[in-house]
Amino acid sequence: MSLVKSTAMRALNGSFSSSSSFLVKLTQPHVRRGQAQSIRAFSVIMSPPSKAVVYERHGPPDSVTRVIELPPVEVKENDVCVKMLAAPINPSDINRIEGVYPVRPQVPAVGGHEGVGEVHLVGSAVKGLERGDWVIPSPPSFGTWQSYIVKDQSVWHKINKDTPMEYAATVIVNPLTALKMLEDFTTLNKGDSIVQNGATSIVGQCIIQLARIRGIHSINIIRDRVGSDEVKGILRELGADEVFTESQLEVKNIKDLLINIPEPALGFNCVGGDAASLVLKFLRNGGTMVTYGGMSKKPITVSTSSFIFKDLSLRGFWLQRWLTPDKAKECRSMIDSLLSLAREGKLRYGMELAPFNNFHAALDKALGKQGSQPKQVIRF
Ligand SMILES: NC(=O)c1ccc[n+]([C@@H]2O[C@H](COP(=O)([O-])OP(=O)(O)OC[C@H]3O[C@@H](n4cnc5c(N)ncnc54)[C@H](OP(=O)(O)O)[C@@H]3O)[C@@H](O)[C@H]2O)c1
Numbered sequence: 455m456s457l458v459k460s461t462a463m464r465a466l467n468g469s470f471s472s473s474s475s476f477l478v479k480l481t482q483p484h485v486r487r488g489q490a491q492s493i494r495a496f497s498v499i500m501s502p503p504s505k506a507v508v509y510e511r512h513g514p515p516d517s518v519t520r521v522i523e524l525p526p527v528e529v530k531e532n533d534v535c536v537k538m539l540a541a542p543i544n545p546s547d548i549n550r551i552e553g554v555y556p557v558r559p560q561v562p563a564v565g566g567h568e569g570v571g572e573v574h575l576v577g578s579a580v581k582g583l584e585r586g587d588w589v590i591p592s593p594p595s596f597g598t599w600q601s602y603i604v605k606d607q608s609v610w611h612k613i614n615k616d617t618p619m620e621y622a623a624t625v626i627v628n629p630l631t632a633l634k635m636l637e638d639f640t641t642l643n644k645g646d647s648i649v650q651n652g653a654t655s656i657v658g659q660c661i662i663q664l665a666r667i668r669g670i671h672s673i674n675i676i677r678d679r680v681g682s683d684e685v686k687g688i689l690r691e692l693g694a695d696e697v698f699t700e701s702q703l704e705v706k707n708i709k710d711l712l713i714n715i716p717e718p719a720l721g722f723n724c725v726g727g728d729a730a731s732l733v734l735k736f737l738r739n740g741g742t743m744v745t746y747g748g749m750s751k752k753p754i755t756v757s758t759s760s761f762i763f764k765d766l767s768l769r770g771f772w773l774q775r776w777l778t779p780d781k782a783k784e785c786r787s788m789i790d791s792l793l794s795l796a797r798e799g800k801l802r803y804g805m806e807l808a809p810f811n812n813f814h815a816a817l818d819k820a821l822g823k824q825g826s827q828p829k830q831v832i833r834f
Contacts (some may be wrong), residue, residue, distance in 0.1 A: 506600035512553025541569025566599030570622035632660035644669035652724025666693030727752030
């Protein structure tokens with residue numbers, strides 16, 4: 455038996471007991487009545503075995519992950535066993551496997567942090583959830599890249615089954631980040647504007663749409679690429695007011711490019727490096743840039759004059775810092791409102807559903823091995 459299938463692995467999927475042997479005994483026809491009653495008192499519900507993407511050490515995700523079958527686990531009285539339907543591969547999932555994320559799951563671990571599933575079995579004390587309901591782990595929790603998950607009922611948030619599956623699977627990490635960042639840093643009024651780089655990211659696409667719903671203009675920066683006009687068209691269709699490639703912004707006075715859009719008070723930085731400097735250049739005096747991602751892996755450089763003459767502020771945002779247990783109710787209500795926008799078609803973003811049995815092909819795309827690719831969402 456490999457290390458992964460050893461006792462340590464059982465912790466990944468909840469506690470594991472030798473109770474399956476009880477079930478075997480119960481099915482024996484020759485068990486006498488008295489015996490059967492005493493055994494029934496100890497009878498347990500077990501989950502099906504689970505196919506999971508597991509890593510036993512941190513490192514490059516394409517070399518340290520593999521798909522294995524985990525044994526069934528006990529579904530205790532307050533537990534819910536969920537058959538996963540879909541889960542995305544987010545940059546933070548990759549960073550967790552690499553071991554460079556501030557919060558690292560203990561290895562061996564199952565990958566993935568958010569997703570949607572269907573209730574398969576419920577423990578005897580579970581209330582408000584039944585087989586067939588759609589649920590998401592909220593707050594998100596480790597180990598969503600597996601076909602069955604057993605966790606306490608408090609982990610699961612029931613959602614409307616009319617929601618398109620891929621949006622239910624991806625609603626927390628990125629759309630919620632976009633919503634929180636628009637609300638938390640500066641009071642934005644109708645007619646104001648924001649600027650962002652990494653506008654093609656899911657967070658970026660959500661910012662465009664959530665801003666548009668509030669009557670706020672967005673100025674968007676994307677990487678240079680073949681087909682940039684097509685990408686600009688897609689972002690404009692989502693509600694972007696302006697979309698520039700980085701090379702278009704190599705001009706003396708960047709603000710001359712803004713026609714009928716006020717200088718932004720708030721900027722979002724997904725990328726770092728030169729792309730962050732471009733966001734800073736657009737900001738008005740006293741403006742704030744919020745950094746939430748570091749896709750280029752390059753540091754942010756700020757000119758001395760930006761601080762002295764423009765009095766710019768630099769802030770950071772990390773959803774996980776906000777997702778504390780006391781925010782659970784608020785978080786779930788924000789999730790419901792985002793999902794309702796998705797059902798109405800007012801919140802859209804590009805995704806590609808990838809079959810679980812071809813997980814590593816999807817992972818390669820998420821790792822950028824084939825250039826820019828839509829968000830990969832595993833379909834179980
Ligand atoms: N702080 C938080 O709480 C929080 C929450 C959610 C997400 N995030 C972070 O936000 C970022 C975006 O996440 P996401 O899931 O929305 O992304 P995503 O949909 O997977 O898209 C990735 C984005 O990064 C860009 N990109 C990829 N490699 C790049 C590089 N080397 N240089 C510059 N840009 C590059 C892509 O641009 P192309 O279209 O040109 O390929 C695309 O815009 C990630 O860094 C993620 O960790 C942070």
